[in-house]
Amino acid sequence: MTTSPLSELLADPSLIATQAYLAGDWVDGAGGQFEVTNPATGEVLAMVADVTREQTAEAVEKGRLAQKEWAARTAKDRSNVMRAWFNLIMENQEDLAKIMTAEQGKPLAEARGEISYGASFIEFYAEEAKRILGEIIPGHQPDKRIHVLKQPIGVVGSITPWNFPTAMITRKCGPAIAAGCSFVARPASETPLSALALAVLAERAGLPKGILSILPASDAAGIGQEFCENPSVRKLTFTGSTGVGRILLRQAADQVMKCSMELGGNAPFIVFDDADLDAAVEGAIACKFRNNGQTCVCANRIYVQDGVYDAFAEKLRAKVAAMKVGNGLEDGTDLGPLITEKAVEKVEDHLQDAVSKGATVILGGKPHEKGGTFYEPTIVTGVTQDMKVSKEETFGPFAPLFRFGDVDDVIEMANDTVFGLAAYFYAKDLSRVHKVSEALEYGIVGVNTGIISTEQAPFGGVKQSGLGREGSHHGIEEYLELKYVCLSV
Numbered sequence: 001m002t003t004s005p006l007s008e009l010l011a012d013p014s015l016i017a018t019q020a021y022l023a024g025d026w027v028d029g030a031g032g033q034f035e036v037t038n039p040a041t042g043e044v045l046a047m048v049a050d051v052t053r054e055q056t057a058e059a060v061e062k063g064r065l066a067q068k069e070w071a072a073r074t075a076k077d078r079s080n081v082m083r084a085w086f087n088l089i090m091e092n093q094e095d096l097a098k099i100m101t102a103e104q105g106k107p108l109a110e111a112r113g114e115i116s117y118g119a120s121f122i123e124f125y126a127e128e129a130k131r132i133l134g135e136i137i138p139g140h141q142p143d144k145r146i147h148v149l150k151q152p153i154g155v156v157g158s159i160t161p162w163n164f165p166t167a168m169i170t171r172k173c174g175p176a177i178a179a180g181c182s183f184v185a186r187p188a189s190e191t192p193l194s195a196l197a198l199a200v201l202a203e204r205a206g207l208p209k210g211i212l213s214i215l216p217a218s219d220a221a222g223i224g225q226e227f228c229e230n231p232s233v234r235k236l237t238f239t240g241s242t243g244v245g246r247i248l249l250r251q252a253a254d255q256v257m258k259c260s261m262e263l264g265g266n267a268p269f270i271v272f273d274d275a276d277l278d279a280a281v282e283g284a285i286a287c288k289f290r291n292n293g294q295t296c297v298c299a300n301r302i303y304v305q306d307g308v309y310d311a312f313a314e315k316l317r318a319k320v321a322a323m324k325v326g327n328g329l330e331d332g333t334d335l336g337p338l339i340t341e342k343a344v345e346k347v348e349d350h351l352q353d354a355v356s357k358g359a360t361v362i363l364g365g366k367p368h369e370k371g372g373t374f375y376e377p378t379i380v381t382g383v384t385q386d387m388k389v390s391k392e393e394t395f396g397p398f399a400p401l402f403r404f405g406d407v408d409d410v411i412e413m414a415n416d417t418v419f420g421l422a423a424y425f426y427a428k429d430l431s432r433v434h435k436v437s438e439a440l441e442y443g444i445v446g447v448n449t450g451i452i453s454t455e456q457a458p459f460g461g462v463k464q465s466g467l468g469r470e471g472s473h474h475g476i477e478e479y480l481e482l483k484y485v486c487l488s489v
């Protein structure tokens with residue numbers, strides 16, 4: 001068993017795994033080890049196996065050999081294993097949440113929520129496994145019959161970010177494994193412990209050897225190249241920045257590989273003058289400050305109509321001023337640390353740019369007195385489209401308030417971005433709700449809500465926010481191939 005400063009916090013310290021889970025075997029990293037630290041304290045939580053490209057190729061080959069047998073088991077059989085995995089994740093929710101908060105920084109209450117959200121994809125796709133239906137189409141000639149089969153695509157390569165260390169993996173491996181695929185995952189180097197704990201529980205649930213690999217690796221680019229160049233990998237699924245998504249798409253093109261991309265966002269959050277203002281403030285806080293603003297669907301720009309601008313700004317300021325910044329393991333913490341110093345620099349860059357172009361700080365505006373990567377929740381007014389924050393994802397506790405007058409103007413401003421993941425607005429007028437919902441160029445639109453995430457809905461972006469959908473019955477299609485069988489009878 002691994003000893004770690006985390007061990008004393010857990011009911012089951014054996015959930016702390018530091019070796020790599022390579023196709024069902026726990027192995028050391030051929031590249032040595034790398035540190036995992038607590039962003040709130042800088043403390044080293046563990047030294048984790050550093051997997052090499054060669055070991056990744058081994059995991060892919062073992063996944064290829066095991067996949068056919070897994071796919072040949074009945075859907076109900078696959079479903080039962082996944083249901084057992086879901087049950088174990090929920091039974092260990094508290095420990096898994098503490099592991100997540102320690103390595104990622106989010107408040108424990110949010111981490112508990114993510115474990116439940118992440119587990120919901122295993123539960124949902126345990127059921128979807130039994131609903132992978134083909135078709136029989138009337139023949140195009142008297143002696144022809146058309147059958148359409150849906151078959152698992154094969155070996156899946158997965159690269160995920162640090163901001164949702166559990167849910168971003170289960171949102172992918174849930175449908176993939178349910179479909180009969182094998183799944184080779186490289187978690188973010190900042191947050192491998194949450195991913196490895198999932199493997200501990202998958203093994204306990206009876207997932208066969210070869211079907212799942214969790215491969216921590218410091219060489220992100222090298223593992224990505226292996227996934228893109230290895231002919232046995234038939235699908236790449238990535239969540240992260242649009243910049244890295246572009247790199248992976250270019251690399252995957254050589255093999256014409258099927259790709260799912262969940263990329264960056266730049267969500268507008270629009271408050272019309274007929275909105276329920278208190279509800280809009282609550283929604284803006286939930287949308288902007290969840291995970292300290294480190295989510296791809298968080299409000300990156302807040303547009304407020306003239307008639308309610310000052311009232312909204314004051315209500316928002318008062319509520320955010322009461323939020324507690326601190327270690328996510330401490331009771332009552334609302335905002336943890338940012339993941340790295342680089343993340344703090346991005347917030348500072350957007351803030352200084354806005355202020356230099358005329359914006360006004362009405363709350364926060366500087367690193368928190370706790371030091372490290374803690375940052376004061378910040379609100380600025382007088383923000384305009386020529387500022388960096390209107391075009392770039394901030395990924396931090398920075399709420400820029402834009403003023404607008406006309407509905408057509410705000411739709412144009414909201415759509416004036418290369419991104420198209422999530423958008424939100426608060427309004428009551430029915431014709432306005434329909435007009436704005438249809439006009440916003442985004443994959444997800446929240447109306448009178450700031451939280452849209454659920455396993456039951458198709459999550460994904462348009463434009464440069466991604467390709468494909470995760471969640472809902474749509475999500476399993478990403479891991480299936482259609483086969484047309486033309487029968488001559």
Ligand SMILES: NC(=O)C1=CN([C@@H]2O[C@H](COP(=O)(O)OP(=O)(O)OC[C@H]3O[C@@H](n4cnc5c(N)ncnc54)[C@H](OP(=O)(O)O)[C@@H]3O)[C@@H](O)[C@H]2O)C=CC1
Nearest residue numbers: 160161188189220221224240241244262263264296393395
């Ligand atoms: N849409 C979303 O959900 C997310 C969007 N972002 C956006 O990305 C920005 C940067 O955050 P960051 O975590 O650095 O996101 P990145 O896109 O840089 O990292 C996401 C994942 O990709 C890996 N990675 C990085 N470079 C490569 C590569 N060349 N080939 C293969 N894998 C690679 C990372 O590894 P490693 O961890 O070792 O760097 C990580 O596991 C954020 O500020 C935010 O704007 C970030 C996370 C999620």
Ligand SMILES: O=C(O)[C@H](O)CS(=O)(=O)O
Nearest residue numbers: 163164294295296297453
């Ligand atoms: O990457 C993210 O930010 C997540 O997809 C956000 S969510 O799914 O938890 O809403």
